Amino acid sequence: xxxxxxxxxxxATRPAAEPRRLDFFERYLTVWVFVCMVVGVGVGKxxxxxTRALGRLEFGTDSHVNIPIAVxxxxxxxPMMLKIDFGGIKDVFARPKGLFVTLFVNWLIKPxxxxxxxxxxxxxxxxxxxxxxxxxxxNNYTAGLIILAAxxxxxxxxVWSYLTDGDGPYTLAQVAINDLIMVFAFAPIVMFxxxxxxxxxxxQILFISVLVFIVIPLAAGWLSRGALIKARGxxxxxxxxxxxxRPVTVVALLLTLVLIxxxxxxxxxxxxxxxxxxxIPILIQxxxxxxxxxxxxxxxxxRHNVATPGALIGASNFFELAVAVAITLFGPTSPAALAVxxxxxxxxxxxxxxxxxxxxxxxxxxxxxxxxxxx
Numbered sequence: 001x002x003x004x005x006x007x008x009x010x011x012a013t014r015p016a017a018e019p020r021r022l023d024f025f026e027r028y029l030t031v032w033v034f035v036c037m038v039v040g041v042g043v044g045k046x047x048x049x050x051t052r053a054l055g056r057l058e059f060g061t062d063s064h065v066n067i068p069i070a071v072x073x074x075x076x077x078x079p080m081m082l083k084i085d086f087g088g089i090k091d092v093f094a095r096p097k098g099l100f101v102t103l104f105v106n107w108l109i110k111p112x113x114x115x116x117x118x119x120x121x122x123x124x125x126x127x128x129x130x131x132x133x134x135x136x137x138x139n140n141y142t143a144g145l146i147i148l149a150a151x152x153x154x155x156x157x158x159v160w161s162y163l164t165d166g167d168g169p170y171t172l173a174q175v176a177i178n179d180l181i182m183v184f185a186f187a188p189i190v191m192f193x194x195x196x197x198x199x200x201x202x203x204q205i206l207f208i209s210v211l212v213f214i215v216i217p218l219a220a221g222w223l224s225r226g227a228l229i230k231a232r233g234x235x236x237x238x239x240x241x242x243x244x245x246r247p248v249t250v251v252a253l254l255l256t257l258v259l260i261x262x263x264x265x266x267x268x269x270x271x272x273x274x275x276x277x278x279x280i281p282i283l284i285q286x287x288x289x290x291x292x293x294x295x296x297x298x299x300x301x302x303r304h305n306v307a308t309p310g311a312l313i314g315a316s317n318f319f320e321l322a323v324a325v326a327i328t329l330f331g332p333t334s335p336a337a338l339a340v341x342x343x344x345x346x347x348x349x350x351x352x353x354x355x356x357x358x359x360x361x362x363x364x365x366x367x368x369x370x371x372x373x374x375x
Contacts, residue, residue: 030348036257044265051262055332075252079245081221084176092173098306105293105314106152114149115193117281118142143194144339150190151318152178163355166309209325263332278342290315290354308358319344
């Protein structure tokens, strides 16, 4: 008891760390998303023929993989994969409790809870009680919500981890393991849960999506990372090579958002009330999963800088992949694609609020015993 009191006293009296600050782009990310929405909707309304032509560009006949979206998403995902050090995975298993909680929430709770929320809100409350749309449309919206929740965050989680003073190497390892699991688990989970809603998904198209948007960039990042570090060294790779992709990633993200909102211009303008209603189950899902992960980490006495990125991975979504898959499976103007786009709108401001909650509750979390029994 004396040891515990001493540790708590040290935690309470240590100087507060300087708040983490984002760079200019990340600090106003919510603004950029809104600007992209306005520009995209404007392009879709003012140049409908051009927008439809872009939507019809595919890799091969009936591949359903949109070329502009695919190229932009590769430009976003590849730099993320370059950051992942798969060799560091073994170090995480020396402190496995945080990883196990993250994987439990990401793969056994998150997609299934979203499927349940989609059924309750979209198919029962909105479709049945409010009568907003027919069964087929409700199924399509639910499918989009499931696709959104089936892939844990890969890119933005590094931003969230930075804001909460998360353990950087541990965050990288968590993302790496999630990406490896995603290769094998994403398609079966989506096929099962979307199939339960009554929507048929062609297995071949879904597996092509996994190949194009997960396997190829993951393999490319892993191979080129290893080759470049071997040839030029780790210091050059981190200090000179990776920063070159920063503007590429930013521009690709913004253009992707503009394209997404252009494809969805008619849906957003004509169904703005649906956008607001779809945001409700997404908000519930984000706060539920982040809270569950955070509390489980505290219960197991996992360190705070491991618990916070784990909670944020479980709360946020790999929306770049979700957008690509929804467009591939259902088309760029489909209700499923609109449901995913709502997730993009909600993600940034909501995740910032989760980050603030994690930072503000650090002292409460530490009283749970993390410093006494680090894990």
